[in-house]
Amino acid sequence: MMYDFLVDLFGNSTAASIIAGTIQSILPLFAFILPFALFAVYLERKVSAHMQDRLGPMRTGWHGWKQTIADILKLIQKEDIVAKDNDKLLFNLAPIIVFAGSYAAFAAIPFTSIFIGTEVDLGIFYIIAVTGIVVAGILMAGWASNNKYSLLGSMRSVAQIISYEIPTILVALSLVMISGSMSLHTLSEQQTGYAWNWYIFGGPGTELSKFLLIPFMFTGFLIIYISTLAEVNRTPFDIPEAESELVSGYHTEYSGMKFAMFFLAEYANMFAVSAIVVALFLGGYQSPVGYLGDLFNAPWLIPIEQFTWFTIKGIFFVFVQMWLRWTLPRLRVDQLMAASWKYLIPIAFVNLIIIGLITLL
Amino acid sequence: MKQAEEILQILKDNFPDSILELKTDQPTEPILIASPLEIDKLGLFLRDSSELLFDSLMNLSGVDEIKANLLSVYYHLESTKLKHKITLKVSTDRNKPEVSTVTEVWKAADWHEREAYDLFGIIFLNHPDLRRILMPYDWDAGYPLRKDYENPEFYQGMKVPY
Amino acid sequence: MKEYFGNIYSALATIFIGMKITFKHMFVPSVTIQYPEVKPQLPERERNRLYVNMDDCIGCDQCSRACPVSCIEIETTKSLPGEDLGKTSNGKKKALWVTNFTIDFAKCCYCQLCVFPCPTECIYMTDVYEFSEWERNKLVYDFATLTPEERQQKRDNLAKFNAEKEAEKLKAASEPKPEIKKDQPEEK
């Protein structure tokens, strides 16, 4: 939709389509991720503060809402230290790759029914592949900063992300099996109607198989939520930047704008991951209680509503990630691996098989 | 619950040749004086003999008795099982202070002896690794807690007395 | 197998208990106060900066002797016999000029050991705690009330008075024996 509009705007040549394509993919970044990241950093400070009986930032503006802007400005004017014996190329490349990985995932996330970054049929497959790049970025960061701690930190985080991608894929697979298509867009379309049509409650339709699915969809939801937590390095899996041992893992040596890139990438990733979970299980941009647009038959209102519903659900899950961060202690590396290989993956497999049998009914 | 005299008696008949005497003139505790080079055998016996069972070394402190030109070491022993305590004292002459170590008997003595060496210069024979513990490792200006100790003027280029 | 599911169950159960507690604390009012605007009110026995009320101080040097870090320096000069130095609040007659009374607050450890021995209770601790400085020697407070010239003048008088006494004694010693008896009463 956006794309065709832009192409004929620029005169239908191949150059126009390239420009239109790039604009369309850049648009979600400026329109959504940057403001979201600013808001998420502020939200994290306030949530953690009030959970710990503190007040959080109060100085900058009413209840400190300008705090994140102040942070970004501070980080921009901070000196960008590159140590003498760092591997210059990799050192500068790493934050870009990490940010690119998490930002690219936004292209395939369905914000509303009519607007979607790029209409990709292999939605889920593309997102999981793209978030894999982040691993390479982290490894580069760890190696390039030429410091024992960063090296240890990056190796650990690589092992962690890889071993937690498997349960995510398995659960996504089980969902693709039910819905028949990989594209997140169609997945969200299938979950129309009220809340009980969502996949977490067994998906559309009213046959027996829907009710049989409910318990397994719920375990699938839990597994994918836990494993995406690990992929984003959030507690209880934040070993890479475990302050107490490795002094903040792979981004110890970074400062200034490069550190801001890592920081931004983390929050963008947080939303991307919770957006995937919402798109898969909680009906993407579908509203649980029907649309106002239908009531006042104003079709132009529906996409806006869909966008708000999507962001509300996304932010709720980002809040739950923060909530977990300020409640749970951290797992040790081997326990983390054990959790993935001994608990999440076998249960995900069993879940997959049972869901497969139920869909055959 | 044994008193100091009984303990002295038990030690005397197990170690006939070593010089052992009990000093009770000063307030609050009798002190059992032993010879510095036999303290490890004495310690082993004190810990392992069934009537004494001194299994815990509470405190080991070095003292510089400059008037008598002696460096002495006080051992405060305690038995957690039989609930009695004893204080041993060992003195060596100030210029060549040598005491045999009791680290094999009580592991707690390891760092206490290193501290006594670090602050007084008492050399503990066959101690696992007798290095300075509190002062910088390469502090060459003598042993700080001795009574006749003066601060060096410079330590690696830094002025010492501020 | 049972232990396998037991682990899962206890993990999830304890996580939810923990989350319930932190969520409850979202609504508990927070305990932090905004310092510069809201000052904490301190109890009256607060031990912060020392204050010396100089007109009660008789220069007895008790406080500087009691101080573990010896951060109080007092210099007193004897007053001449005739001079009157006024009385302290509890009626004690003052005999010494306090020509120098400095407390070095960079060294002071605020242990209040100097407050107890003071006979006239002229040194006590206030609850002022915002007195940080840029230079360290700015923290050396001089409490003596005499101006520098007066201090110098006091010292000169004393020196002159001592010199006179010396001269008399010399003169008395050089004369023959009978003179000694007469000098004694006059000297007091």
Add this chain to the structure above:
Amino acid sequence: MLAMRTEEMVLNMGPQHPSTHGVLRLELVLEGEIIINVIPHIGYLHRCFEKHCEAMTYPQIVPYTDRMDYLSPMGNEFGYAVAMEKLLGIQVPERVEYIRVIMAELQRISSHLVALGTYGADIGAFTPFLYCFRDREKILSLFEMTCGARLLYNYIWVGGLSHDLHPDFIRKTRDFIKEFRPNLKEVNDLLSHNRIFIDRTANVGILPVDTAINYGVSGPNLRGSGIKWDVRKEDPYSVYHKFDYDIPVGEGKYGTVGDSWDRYYVRVLEMEESCKIIEQALDQLPEGDVQSAIPKRIKPPVGHVYARVENPRGDLGYFIISDGSTSPYRVKVRAPSFVSMQVLNELCKGYMVADVVTILGSIDIVLGEIDR
């Protein structure tokens, strides 16, 4: 098959490291993640306490004892007072003894709160740290009300106290204990029984009883290994014999006896016991003048004394030799953290890097006391 050549990697943790509880350098000899040897380097915070004492008079040493274990200064002063009164043969009035017990037990709670808070923070849970410090602030304001200072009190003198209790100290302490018990239960649910916390601490750093005794370990670290040893009961001083409280001991609830979880949980239970002692002490608090037995000039007879006190980190011993003058000839302090620090190497062998932090947190050391 070519044997894989792995040489050991030496990793320096500290002296400036977020989880080493102060200025301590741990030299870890690692093979991959597994620890082969831990060599602690101490002495960064050495302030020559014992040399200072030889130049000070007896009352002037009290502010110096506060600065040794800066998390439980009341305990240090109490130890010094007990030792000096034993040497001088002074009998302090009943009221002084009761107030000292109340202050020491309040200090034990505040010191254990720091231990639990930092232990949770080491393992990754940051929130209990703030809950513990919120409660500790209440205790500090209680101290501030009685003696004017929040951290270094110079309150327990040889032969008495510097101030009597503040008029509404008793009411405020009772309110504090009423509020503190549910908070303690809350931290307990949030951290102690949390499955991840248990995985991180159970069966980690197991300290068998006989090595503990041989190393001279004492306090919660020894009680965690299952032996009921507490100076307040074994070698009673002051009026502790008048209260009934029991000594919590590690039972290996979630792992073997003597692991990090036990040492941690003994501290949690001990706080409960301290509340009991404070309540009983407040009920039986007699009247009297707290400064009656303070000698004007302390000149002890020629002699020596060794006395010890149950500090939150173990039993703290003072060995004082006096030569009859107004300042001591030699003061040697047996610091509990100095002794439990030696066990670290024994505890850490074969565990992973992340466990060094756990074990170091569980033996709860304070560098001020180790380096003196």
